[in-house]
Amino acid sequence: MKSEPVLLARVGRERSQAIDTYLADGGYETLRKVLTGGWTPEAVTEEVKKSGLRGRGGAGFPTGVKWGFVPKDTKGKPVYLLCNADESEPGTFKDRLLMEEDPHQMLEGQILSAFALRCHTSYVYIRGEFFHGARVLQRAIDEAYEKGFLGENILGSGFSHDVTVHRGAGAYICGEETGLIESLEGKRGQPRVKPPFPAVVGVFGAPTIVNNVETLCCVTHVLKRGADWFAKIGRNEKNSGPKLYCLSGHVNRPGVYEAPMGLQMKELLFGDDYGRGMKDGRKVKAVIPGGASAAMLTAGEIEDCPLDFDGLAAKKSMLGSAAIIVMNEDTCIVDAATNLAKFFSHESCGQCTPCREGTPWLHRVLSRIEAGEGRAEDVELLEKISNQMGNGITLCVFADAAIAPVLSSIGKFRDEYRYHVENKRCLVGPRAAVEAVTA
Amino acid sequence: MSAPAPPAPAAPPPPKKDTLTIVFDGKPIEVPPGINLIEAAKLAGIEIPHFCFHPRLSVVGQCRMCLVEIEGIPKIQAACTTPIKDGLAVKTTTQKVRESRAANMEFLLINHPLDCPICDQAGECKLQDNAFGYGEQRSRYDERKRQYAGYDRTAIGPHVVADMTRCIQCTRCIRFCQEIAGTGELTFLDRGGRTLVWTHDGKPLANDWSACAADVCPVGALTTKEFRFRRRVWDLKKTPSVCPGCNIGCNISIEDRDSVVYRFLPRLNPAVNDYWLCDYGRFLSESLNAREISKATVREGSDVRDAIVPAAVERIASEIRSTIETDGPSAIFFLGSAHLSNEENFLLRKIADHIGCGNRDVVVDRSRVRRMKSKTEWIEGDHAGANYAGARDMGLSPGPGGHGLTDVLEGRWIPQIVVVADASFAAAADDAEKVGRLRGARFLAVAARTANSLTRAADVVLPAASLAQKEGSFTNVQGRVQWFQRAFLPPPPARAHWELLLLLGVALGWGDRNWTPAAVRTQIREEVEGYDEVTEQELAGGGLMKKGLFVSTGAV
Numbered sequence: 001m002k003s004e005p006v007l008l009a010r011v012g013r014e015r016s017q018a019i020d021t022y023l024a025d026g027g028y029e030t031l032r033k034v035l036t037g038g039w040t041p042e043a044v045t046e047e048v049k050k051s052g053l054r055g056r057g058g059a060g061f062p063t064g065v066k067w068g069f070v071p072k073d074t075k076g077k078p079v080y081l082l083c084n085a086d087e088s089e090p091g092t093f094k095d096r097l098l099m100e101e102d103p104h105q106m107l108e109g110q111i112l113s114a115f116a117l118r119c120h121t122s123y124v125y126i127r128g129e130f131f132h133g134a135r136v137l138q139r140a141i142d143e144a145y146e147k148g149f150l151g152e153n154i155l156g157s158g159f160s161h162d163v164t165v166h167r168g169a170g171a172y173i174c175g176e177e178t179g180l181i182e183s184l185e186g187k188r189g190q191p192r193v194k195p196p197f198p199a200v201v202g203v204f205g206a207p208t209i210v211n212n213v214e215t216l217c218c219v220t221h222v223l224k225r226g227a228d229w230f231a232k233i234g235r236n237e238k239n240s241g242p243k244l245y246c247l248s249g250h251v252n253r254p255g256v257y258e259a260p261m262g263l264q265m266k267e268l269l270f271g272d273d274y275g276r277g278m279k280d281g282r283k284v285k286a287v288i289p290g291g292a293s294a295a296m297l298t299a300g301e302i303e304d305c306p307l308d309f310d311g312l313a314a315k316k317s318m319l320g321s322a323a324i325i326v327m328n329e330d331t332c333i334v335d336a337a338t339n340l341a342k343f344f345s346h347e348s349c350g351q352c353t354p355c356r357e358g359t360p361w362l363h364r365v366l367s368r369i370e371a372g373e374g375r376a377e378d379v380e381l382l383e384k385i386s387n388q389m390g391n392g393i394t395l396c397v398f399a400d401a402a403i404a405p406v407l408s409s410i411g412k413f414r415d416e417y418r419y420h421v422e423n424k425r426c427l428v429g430p431r432a433a434v435e436a437v438t439a
Numbered sequence: 440m441s442a443p444a445p446p447a448p449a450a451p452p453p454p455k456k457d458t459l460t461i462v463f464d465g466k467p468i469e470v471p472p473g474i475n476l477i478e479a480a481k482l483a484g485i486e487i488p489h490f491c492f493h494p495r496l497s498v499v500g501q502c503r504m505c506l507v508e509i510e511g512i513p514k515i516q517a518a519c520t521t522p523i524k525d526g527l528a529v530k531t532t533t534q535k536v537r538e539s540r541a542a543n544m545e546f547l548l549i550n551h552p553l554d555c556p557i558c559d560q561a562g563e564c565k566l567q568d569n570a571f572g573y574g575e576q577r578s579r580y581d582e583r584k585r586q587y588a589g590y591d592r593t594a595i596g597p598h599v600v601a602d603m604t605r606c607i608q609c610t611r612c613i614r615f616c617q618e619i620a621g622t623g624e625l626t627f628l629d630r631g632g633r634t635l636v637w638t639h640d641g642k643p644l645a646n647d648w649s650a651c652a653a654d655v656c657p658v659g660a661l662t663t664k665e666f667r668f669r670r671r672v673w674d675l676k677k678t679p680s681v682c683p684g685c686n687i688g689c690n691i692s693i694e695d696r697d698s699v700v701y702r703f704l705p706r707l708n709p710a711v712n713d714y715w716l717c718d719y720g721r722f723l724s725e726s727l728n729a730r731e732i733s734k735a736t737v738r739e740g741s742d743v744r745d746a747i748v749p750a751a752v753e754r755i756a757s758e759i760r761s762t763i764e765t766d767g768p769s770a771i772f773f774l775g776s777a778h779l780s781n782e783e784n785f786l787l788r789k790i791a792d793h794i795g796c797g798n799r800d801v802v803v804d805r806s807r808v809r810r811m812k813s814k815t816e817w818i819e820g821d822h823a824g825a826n827y828a829g830a831r832d833m834g835l836s837p838g839p840g841g842h843g844l845t846d847v848l849e850g851r852w853i854p855q856i857v858v859v860a861d862a863s864f865a866a867a868a869d870d871a872e873k874v875g876r877l878r879g880a881r882f883l884a885v886a887a888r889t890a891n892s893l894t895r896a897a898d899v900v901l902p903a904a905s906l907a908q909k910e911g912s913f914t915n916v917q918g919r920v921q922w923f924q925r926a927f928l929p930p931p932p933a934r935a936h937w938e939l940l941l942l943l944g945v946a947l948g949w950g951d952r953n954w955t956p957a958a959v960r961t962q963i964r965e966e967v968e969g970y971d972e973v974t975e976q977e978l979a980g981g982g983l984m985k986k987g988l989f990v991s992t993g994a995v
Contacts, residue, residue, distance in 0.1 A: 361546075364583075
């Protein structure tokens with residue numbers, strides 16, 4: 001049975017973006033409770049830790065613990081909170097919905113988080129293409145200022161906070177924390193050397209916490225209804241809370257679905273409340289469970305596959321941004337891998353040698369195979385290139401992300417690659433059919 | 440909450456060490472704190488290959504060549520970005536490290552044109568060296584190589600030519616312009632495999648040190664217009680010298696082949712020019728090859744006749760002797776030069792002393808102010824002559840009751856004889872009015888390498904050596920005495936200024952024909968204040984501060 005929605009509760013309500021409807025639904029009451037109810041920043045952090053909330057951006061790092069990395073003594077430097085609304089992972093479209101449909105939910109969470117961090121200035125780094133989202137968000141911020149939820153001395157609590165919306169310029173890598181920070185500083189979006197980590201030296205040289213949009217929305221509900229309530233939702237206490245899943249691909253009803261963390265993959269694909277099965281009754285061939293950088297799963301692997309951090313880690317993939325991309329039996333896996341390799345080749349920032357040189361190389365070899373010019377040694381070559389790009393030898397995890405679809409597709413569909421190389425055409429899909437007719 | 444636990448009894452603090460112990464491949468070595476693992480390995484005699492790391496530029500860790508294994512860390516680490524800690528155990532020769540280096544070399548070379556035979560960097564190319572040292576013989580890359588149409592073989596400034604097909608995106612040049620020059624002309628454009636280095640908005644790379652961008656470039660992507668295609672670098676001989684451009688006295692290597700100077704390169708001296716050299720000084724190299732005065736000439740009435748050098752010197756000596764008889768030594772004027780060495784200026788002053796003449800001076804030329812960044816501070820050069828301080832130290836100022844250069848140039852005094860020890864570099868030497876004043880003397884003798892108004896007006900012209908053709912020492916604006924060595928001999932009959940001056944001294948009854956610059960330095964140590972500790976060993980080791988004369992403007 002479908003559970004009561006939390007994050008998407010207000011989506012679909014008339015004028016859900018407006019502050020009056022948000023207030024009517026009990027909005028900003030949590031902020032009032034925390035700011036004027038004698039809560040300390042430490043108590044807020046403690047509550048978030050207790051809830052087991054893990055970052056919804058992709059890495060799944062416990063949010064409260066992350067907050068705790070800000071040094072006690074910041075040596076006179078301010079602390080910054082950055083909301084990562086870059087949502088650049090292919091197949092992901094949940095943050096966009098949250099911002100466009102219920103911006104105040106996120107803002108409230110952002111102010112609460114800022115309070116916990118003793119942060120007086122925060123930024124929303126929003127994907128440049130989210131033009132509408134940025135406008136909605138800015139309107140919401142203006143309303144919050146008007147009503148006194150932002151600005152000087154919020155609700156008479158003595159806590160002041162300002163939020164600025166910053167639009168990105170269209171780079172995947174700016175969703176990476178330090179790439180985002182560089183970009184926000186007006187520099188070229190490329191990841192930094194770590195350590196120091198952003199919690200110690202982040203934006204403008206000050207301690208900085210970067211949290212995803214959905215994470216901040218969750219913070220609102222953790223504080224609204226308590227850590228215990230939040231921790232009880234989901235499969236277990238390490239994978240807790242409500243979660244938004246972005247379902248796309250060959251299913252009958254793609255979209256953003258909310259469910260308790262740990263929803264079964266089968267349920268999401270076939271459940272009546274969710275995907276309602278495969279389009280045209282085709283079979284599942286492969287599923288990418290967490291955005292482009294997650295390893296593919298086969299139809300066999302999606303049996304008993306809880307969609308949460310640990311459930312997918314057990315299958316050597318990841319929940320990532322919870323972008324579930326479904327491919328049916330007519331999908332050429334080499335074509336799919338080539339498409340992903342093209343994306344990563346286009347988006348590599350160009351700093352580290354293995355990634356800068358390796359991503360275009362992968363794409364070229366894959367394109368060649370897909371175009372029917374593959375050679376016998378190509379599949380092994382792809383694996384070797386991937387292995388010498390990955391395993392954390394670069395500054396950020398981009399290279400590891402780029403090789404995940406290549407390695408997983410080869411590992412799980414080696415025969416199809418082999419067919420491609422030997423027969424110079426796709427095993428399935430439109431190009432296979434055309435070849436068969438003309439042959 | 441319970442009361443805080445009582446503080447644990449304080450353990451005796453560990454003895455504070457000034458150095459850290461790092462274990463490289465099982466071999467412990469003591470290193471000073473604050474250095475990088477690559478530098479520490481160097482101290483241990485171990486090479487960690489790298490491209491993007493440069494000791495004076497910020498650490499970016501992006502070439503990924505310096506990967507090493509560190510005990511206790513499962514993942515392979517970049518040596519340049521690993522924080523250095525006491526007791527760190529580093530492994531640089533394991534299978535994993537070798538494979539990572541080979542893999543990285545393969546990546547770096549897949550799009551590199553491998554055009555070493557027509558690349559000017561060949562022979563001093565880190566990519567070449569590391570490919571030979573750490574790469575595989577064969578590449579598995581069989582696709583089209585990346586091209587940068589419009590960004591190849593293009594001048595991006597007055598001196599630097601860029602060829603992006605060879606670039607390995609290490610950003611050293613970008614960081615040099617940002618962090619050392621402070622001008623930031625260069626930047627990355629585009630991203631991923633299409634990343635290239637270019638100037639912002641196509642503006643020229645035109646800072647005062649722009650050619651250093653080519654120096655720090657580990658590959659042939661940035662080269663200098665002036666040196667490109669002139670010589671293979673392995674053909675060149677390097678001679679330690681000091682830049683003649685101003686009195687900062689940047690340490691350089693003169694690089695020559697068959698007695699032709701091809702270029703100056705900066706020579707590391709953290710206290711003066713560190714790794715850098717300004718464009719002005721660097722490109723003076725070609726001027727060292729000029730030779731317009733190739734023999735001695737003597738004017739006889741309206742005729743100018745060739746003479747052998749000893750005869751020409753004797754002519755000067757006899758003019759001096761007869762003038763001393765008729766008008767006394769105070770009718771003679773000796774003009775030294777800030778472009779001559781301490782030894783030469785010392786000899787000139789001693790000759791003046793010998794005949795009892797107090798009229799001596801050196802040209803003051805503050806026409807160019809230059810700046811250079813040492814390891815710790817900016818140094819400002821305030822004189823166009825490299826050895827202005829040394830010339831003054833050697834006593835080239837008017838003696839008691841003696842006349843100086845301004846007296847002559849402003850017409851207050853007309854000497855009978857003027858001896859100009861070096862006419863090639865004097866800024867006044869092509870000023871008709873000033874030359875006219877000097878020519879007001881009955882007899883004018885000059886030593887020179889290049890012709891100018893002064894040499895054309897002189898009665899005796901002696902052919903002199905260039906900086907590359909002689910040995911000596913300069914004293915810079917900081918008071919640092921620095922040695923320059925001879926790269927090759929001057930073409931006979933030209934001789935080093937000090938040899939010409941010794942000939943003159945001997946002709947006038949002073950000095951020894953067998954003295955060398957080293958012998959003259961022995962006398963300088965004995966006679967000139969502040970130079971007593973400037974030993975030959977100190978000079979060879981990079982220059983010594985004169986005692987009590989150096990005033991720092993910042994941290995040393």
